[in-house]
Amino acid sequence: MAKMIGLIEVDIETCKGCSLCVEACPTSVIELAEEVNGKGYNYAYMENPDACIGCANCSMVCPDSCITVYRKKVEMV
Template identity: 65%
Template sequence: MAFKGIIEVDTQRCKGCSVCVANCPTGSIRLSSKVNGKGYNYAEMVGDGCIGCSNCAIVCPDSVITVYRAKVQ
């Protein structure tokens, strides 16, 4: 059974520490080249490899990541 996931980042609260990037098993997160209101390069999803494992969200110190996960038919 394959899963497909999506992460939603609260970009204004993200501090761009990139701990989520280091913990993503599929390399689906990177820091954006854009900055938020505080000047941090926030995290964003890249590509369609996300499997919704929630690793990024559980290690996020600022709890800015919401994870969606659905079965692929």
């Protein structure tokens, strides 16, 4: 059986912690970090990376274009 595994990369310094990606993620992958970036924002990160399916919904709603998305189809044994 094949499964999609995804990965997001957040440009931490560009992220403003608006949390729209957290809301848009269908598999609850993203959270805002406890730490802040250089501008004082709690940036987005993958809290549950295993759940990411690489759907790119997060990048779709991101106003600051700070999310890069990868996706790979893997055969499960």
